Amino acid sequence: MVLGAIILGLKYLFTRPYTRLVPEKERPFKTETTRGKHVLYMDKCTGCTMCQRVCPADAIQMVRVEGDWKRNKKKIFPRIDLHRCTFCAMCVEVCPTGALAMTDITGWELTTEDKEKTIYMPYELSEPEPPYRITVSKNEWLPPPPFYSKKKLIEKTSNK
Amino acid sequence: MTNNVLEELKASIPKELVEEIRLSKAKSNIVEIVIKPENLRKIALHLRNLGFNYFIGIETIDWWKKDNTFELIYMFSSIERNGQLVFVRFKIPRDNPVVDSIHDIFPLAYYQEIENYEFFGVVFRNHGGLRKWILEGNWDGPPPLRKDFDSRKWVLEKYYGGKRYERPI
Amino acid sequence: MGLKTVEIFLGPQHPGAPGNVAFKLTLDGERVVDAEVVPGYLHRGFEKLMEYRWWEVNVVMAPRFCVEDPDNFELAYVLAVENLYGIEVPEKAKYVRTIIAEMSRIQSHLFWLLFMGAAVGARYIPSWAMAAREEILKWYDYITGHRIYHHYLVPGGIRWNIPRDFRERTLKVLKFVNKIVDDIKKALYENKIFIARTRGIGILKPQDAIRLSATGPVLRGSGVRYDVRKVDPYEAYDEVEFNIPVGEYGDTYDRCLVRLKEIYESMNIIRQLLDKVEKLIDDKHYRYKIPLVAPPGEGIGRVESARGEYIVHITSTGGQTPYRIRLRTPSMPHLTTVIKHIVKNEEVTIADFPIIVKSLDPCAPDLDR
Numbered sequence: 001m002v003l004g005a006i007i008l009g010l011k012y013l014f015t016r017p018y019t020r021l022v023p024e025k026e027r028p029f030k031t032e033t034t035r036g037k038h039v040l041y042m043d044k045c046t047g048c049t050m051c052q053r054v055c056p057a058d059a060i061q062m063v064r065v066e067g068d069w070k071r072n073k074k075k076i077f078p079r080i081d082l083h084r085c086t087f088c089a090m091c092v093e094v095c096p097t098g099a100l101a102m103t104d105i106t107g108w109e110l111t112t113e114d115k116e117k118t119i120y121m122p123y124e125l126s127e128p129e130p131p132y133r134i135t136v137s138k139n140e141w142l143p144p145p146p147f148y149s150k151k152k153l154i155e156k157t158s159n160k
Numbered sequence: 161m162t163n164n165v166l167e168e169l170k171a172s173i174p175k176e177l178v179e180e181i182r183l184s185k186a187k188s189n190i191v192e193i194v195i196k197p198e199n200l201r202k203i204a205l206h207l208r209n210l211g212f213n214y215f216i217g218i219e220t221i222d223w224w225k226k227d228n229t230f231e232l233i234y235m236f237s238s239i240e241r242n243g244q245l246v247f248v249r250f251k252i253p254r255d256n257p258v259v260d261s262i263h264d265i266f267p268l269a270y271y272q273e274i275e276n277y278e279f280f281g282v283v284f285r286n287h288g289g290l291r292k293w294i295l296e297g298n299w300d301g302p303p304p305l306r307k308d309f310d311s312r313k314w315v316l317e318k319y320y321g322g323k324r325y326e327r328p329i
Numbered sequence: 330m331g332l333k334t335v336e337i338f339l340g341p342q343h344p345g346a347p348g349n350v351a352f353k354l355t356l357d358g359e360r361v362v363d364a365e366v367v368p369g370y371l372h373r374g375f376e377k378l379m380e381y382r383w384w385e386v387n388v389v390m391a392p393r394f395c396v397e398d399p400d401n402f403e404l405a406y407v408l409a410v411e412n413l414y415g416i417e418v419p420e421k422a423k424y425v426r427t428i429i430a431e432m433s434r435i436q437s438h439l440f441w442l443l444f445m446g447a448a449v450g451a452r453y454i455p456s457w458a459m460a461a462r463e464e465i466l467k468w469y470d471y472i473t474g475h476r477i478y479h480h481y482l483v484p485g486g487i488r489w490n491i492p493r494d495f496r497e498r499t500l501k502v503l504k505f506v507n508k509i510v511d512d513i514k515k516a517l518y519e520n521k522i523f524i525a526r527t528r529g530i531g532i533l534k535p536q537d538a539i540r541l542s543a544t545g546p547v548l549r550g551s552g553v554r555y556d557v558r559k560v561d562p563y564e565a566y567d568e569v570e571f572n573i574p575v576g577e578y579g580d581t582y583d584r585c586l587v588r589l590k591e592i593y594e595s596m597n598i599i600r601q602l603l604d605k606v607e608k609l610i611d612d613k614h615y616r617y618k619i620p621l622v623a624p625p626g627e628g629i630g631r632v633e634s635a636r637g638e639y640i641v642h643i644t645s646t647g648g649q650t651p652y653r654i655r656l657r658t659p660s661m662p663h664l665t666t667v668i669k670h671i672v673k674n675e676e677v678t679i680a681d682f683p684i685i686v687k688s689l690d691p692c693a694p695d696l697d698r
Contacts, residue, residue, distance in 0.1 A: 018460070031467070033492075035474040056382055056389040088389045088480045093488075136474065140489045145616040186412055186627035189561070215542050219655040221644055235640070235657065239539055239553060243560035245631075267666045268542040279376075294369045294697055305377055312381065 028107035033135050035087045036106030038080055040125040042069070044099035047076040051091035051100060059084035060091060065122050071097075077122035082110060089136045098138030105132050162189045165244055169193070173206055190245045197232075197250045197259050204234070204248075204262045212236040212246050215266035218273065220280045224307040228254045230282060234262075252282070261287040279305040334362065339682070341370050341693075347444065347686050350664065350693035359678045366664045372697040379654045384410055384623055385483060387651070392478045394658060395695040397440045400433035401634035402695075403482050406654075408563055409641040410484040413628030414619055421609040422486035422616060424602050427565040428499070429472075429481060430632070431595040431602075435506065436465045437635035438588045441690045442513060445585060448687045449526050454517055461509040468502045486616030493610060496603050503596050510592055518589060527581040531671050531685040534579055541666040544659050545637025546591065547689055550576035550584035557633035569601045581688040588690070621649055636660055636690055658695035 020026050030036075042065075052060045062076040069075055078091070078100070092100045105128055112118060162183065169191060170181050177199045184190035195203055207213075216235035223229050229251040236246045252259055261284040263270035273284040274293045281303040284290065292299070301318070304311040316323070335356045340346030349370040355363035375394060379387050391406035392399030404426060411418065418426075439462040446454025466476040472491060473479035481488055492498075517523050533543065538551040548555055556573045558566045574590035576583025625647035631640050637659030644653040671677065671685060 029467070029470075031471040033472070033474045034470055054383070054386055056386045086389060086478070086480075087475065089474070089488075090386055090389065090480075136489075143613075145486070145618045146614075147618045147620070184627070184629075186629045190629065214539055216638070216640065217655075217657040219642055219653075219657075221653045233642070233655075235642075239555050243555065243557060266542070267540065267670075268662050271661060271665045294372050296367075296369055298369060298372065304374065311374075311377060 022108050028109065030104045030106060032133075034104045034106055035089055035102045035136055036104045037082060037102070037110060037120075037128060038085075038091070038125055039101045039103050039128050039132075039134065040078065040122055041099045041101070042077060042122060042126045043071070044097045045069075045072055045077055046097055046099075047072045047074045048096060049076070050094045050096065051078050054090045054094045056088065056090065057084045057086050059086075063122065078125075079119065079121050080125060081119045083115065083118035092136050092138065093141060095138065101134050101137035103128055103132040104135050105129070162191065162244065165241065165246075166191050169210070169246075172210060173203070177202055177206075184247065190247060192247045192249060195248060195250050197252050200234070200248070200250070201260050201262060201265070204236075204265050207236050207246060207248075208265060211240050212238045212244075214239050215268050216245075218269065218276050220276050220282055220305075222254075222280065222305070222307040223251075224254065227251075230254055230257050230280060232259065232276075232282070257282045258285055259283070260285050263287060279303055281306065333357075338367075340367075346683075347689075347691050348693035350691070350696065352668075352682075352686075354679070354682070356679065359680075361672045361677045361679055361682050364668050364672050364682070366668070366696075368664070368693065368696050370697065371694045375698045376654055376656060380651055383621065383649050384619065384651070388483050389478075389480050392480070393694075394656065394698055395634075395636075395692045396477065397692055398433050398437035398635040399478050400430050400482065401632050402639065403479070404430050404564070405630040405632040405634070405639050405641045407482045407484050407630070408632065409628040409630030409643045410619075410623075411628070412630060413623055413626055413643055413645055414484065415624075416485060416617060416619065418486045419612075419614045419616065421606065421612045421614065423565050424606045424609070425487050425491055425615075426482050427569075428599050428602050428606070429479070430564070431598050432465060432468070434635045435592050435595050436462055438592050439465070439506075439510075441588060441635075441687075442517075444687050444690075445684075446517065448683045449523055451517055451520065451523065454513060457509050457513055457516075461506045464502050464505050468498060471498060483616065485619045488616070490613070490615055491606070491610075495610070496607050499599065499603055503599060506592075507596060510589070514589060518586065524582065526681075526684060527585060527688070529578075529580050530675070530677070530681055531581040531584075531688060532579050532675065533667065533671065537670060538579070538667075541670055542662040543637075543667050544662065545633070545635070546584055546587045547663055547667065548637065549573065550587045551579035552576055557631055557638050561631055563630075563632060565602060565605075566598075568605075569598050571598050581685055584688045584690075623647060623649075623651075634659060636663075636692055636695070656698060658692075658698065660691040660693070660696045663689040664691045664693075664696055 022028050049062055052062055059081045060078045063079045064075050065077050089102055092102055178193055178195050180194040182192050184192045214237040216237050219233040221231040223231055231251050234248040238244050261273055273287055276282050277290045278292050278295050301314050302309050337354050337356060338351060339354050340351035341349045351367040353365040353367055354361050375390060379390050392403040394402050439458045442458040443455040469479055470476050473481035533551045535551045535553050538548050552575050554573050554575050571594045574587050576587050623645045625645055628643040639659050640657040642655040643651050646652045
């Protein structure tokens with residue numbers, strides 16, 4: 001038993017520590033699906049305000065951006081406050097044109113000393129800092145899940 | 161199984177105490193008993209003697225626009241009958257929401273009644289300890305879950321200075 | 330009661346307090362003669378907030394009552410909405426949801442081991458339990474995209490499809506957790522000090538447990554074989570085999586033992602369901618989209634969460650948002666009637682008080698909501 005403890009101790013002497021040196025050596029822990037900061041494709045956005053209406057944390061407001069937008073006649077785009085955002089991806093899911101997506105920029109990369117900087121304007125959202133990876137986009141819901149109706153319910157119960 | 165309980169309750173509870181005994185519209189394995197508010201204590205004692213001695217909770221629904229009443233739902237369950245749920249529901253007027261307390265029959269009702277008092281203003285007779293409990297020290301408006309009172313607007317005006325967003329835009 | 334009693338305040342920042350909740354203790358010398366809970370430190374008004382949001386969006390609110398066991402709370406809300414709409418979910422979603430909920434139960438019990446180990450002074454238990462929980466959180470991050478609040482279950486199914494290596498990943502996590510839980514069983518549950526500090530204190534007899542509305546592991550620790558998963562099966566629980574562990578004496582040790590056995594039972598359930606999910610891995614049919622406007626009526630969701638029976642009762646008048654949601658959370662009886670009963674009927678000293686409270690595993694946020 002004592003020998004076993006010594007061997008175990010020696011084994012852990014040569015293994016890597018469980019702690020990670022963020023940001024000096026490594027980036028924060030994340031997987032292929034971690035939801036993080038948004039990305040906004042301004043050429044796809046139509047300014048329909050669905051993301052603002054669905055947001056449960058009230059983090060999205062529409063702001064006016066001057067310019068020549070072919071699809072966005074009202075010239076309004078979402079502005080996202082990541083201080084309030086819960087990263088639930090409801091806005092990505094509800095967006096009819098797929099103008100919003102989520103990257104894996106999260107954790108340490110989003111920390112800031114100035115509280116005002118957590119509000120991201122449309123231009124800042126459209127160009128996230130690399131390296132990043134798109135983790136949640138409209139493709140997750142393509143083809144769209146079937147819409148549930150009374151007819152389907154009857155079909156389903158009759159099959160059983 | 162549920163039908164047996166329904167028949168048993170219909171047979172054992174005196175007819176003059178209840179208005180209707182039915183299966184719940186939501187889930188067919190729940191029995192609902194609709195009563196008059198003054199018979200609550202008798203029904204609670206009856207249910208306890210029938211084995212429904214596992215008290216779950218009290219719910220209040222504010223039917224302000226519909227008929228100006230509070231609907232109270234008492235949830236009982238029974239361990240020996242495989243967790244069969246029984247809902248006892250009745251309506252009391254919204255202007256004078258007074259109902260008998262059952263905290264001496266089911267101890268948990270003491271705290272559930274305090275909760276319903278502070279969130280809806282329903283007064284429980286012979287309770288003896290109605291006070292602000294969860295809301296103590298952080299709410300001084302009217303009962304917040306009432307439908308005729310916009311608590312969200314009130315919070316914005318009182319605590320956030322009328323701004324929807326507590327930070328400058 | 331002696332001539333002089335002292336009132337002291339325990340919590341919410343005391344290491345012996347179970348989270349953001351305080352107790353007003355009446356002391357007679359060392360003995361606690363009365364304990365009155367002081368809640369409200371985490372009141373966020375969820376029952377009201379959920380009345381302002383759409384049916385599907387409320388999924389974001391639903392897990393946030395309890396940090397430690399989010400998915401069972403999410404599942405209860407989702408079941409209530411499905412009950413209201415009268416829909417059935419695809420088979421794949423049913424199995425995956427059950428796995429997610431059981432994983433949440435393991436995670437919650439591991440989190441509780443942290444508190445319990447700290448309360449009895451076994452300082453090595455917290456780091457072991459956290460290491461096991463960390464693996465589960467990484468698994469959650471991979472499957473759902475988040476670590477704590479997953480927003481993964483949705484009325485009508487699951488939000489997105491599971492990855493192809495779902496089975497391998499899950500088995501790997503279970504293997505790791507199993508090893509650590511075995512170690513904890515040896516190091517804590519057979520430890521003389523732990524047994525001496527928990528055996529025979531905080532006794533709750535079965536008839537008292539029912540009278541005081543205790544639920545979950547506290548009720549089962551008193552020897553009452555009652556589990557919503559068995560008596561009113563939801564999701565895929567009628568297709569799996571599992572036991573309900575119960576205690577013998579109803580003391581603190583029994584409640585701890587029930588939770589440990591439940592971790593093993595949950596792992597057993599997940600292993601059984603993984604085979605069924607593997608057969609459906611190519612199935613693209615995992616979700617129905619529900620209409621924005623709900624039919625008028627009522628919906629009930631009833632689950633066995635890690636802390637006990639949890640009921641969501643929804644009333645709808647046929648709109649985009651709920652008319653009223655009532656959440657009956659499992660921690661309320663434990664923090665109020667049960668703890669009061671124990672200190673009144675037994676000589677509980679102030680040193681034993683945190684251990685008894687921790688063994689009830691209360692979650693203060695779900696009392697406040």
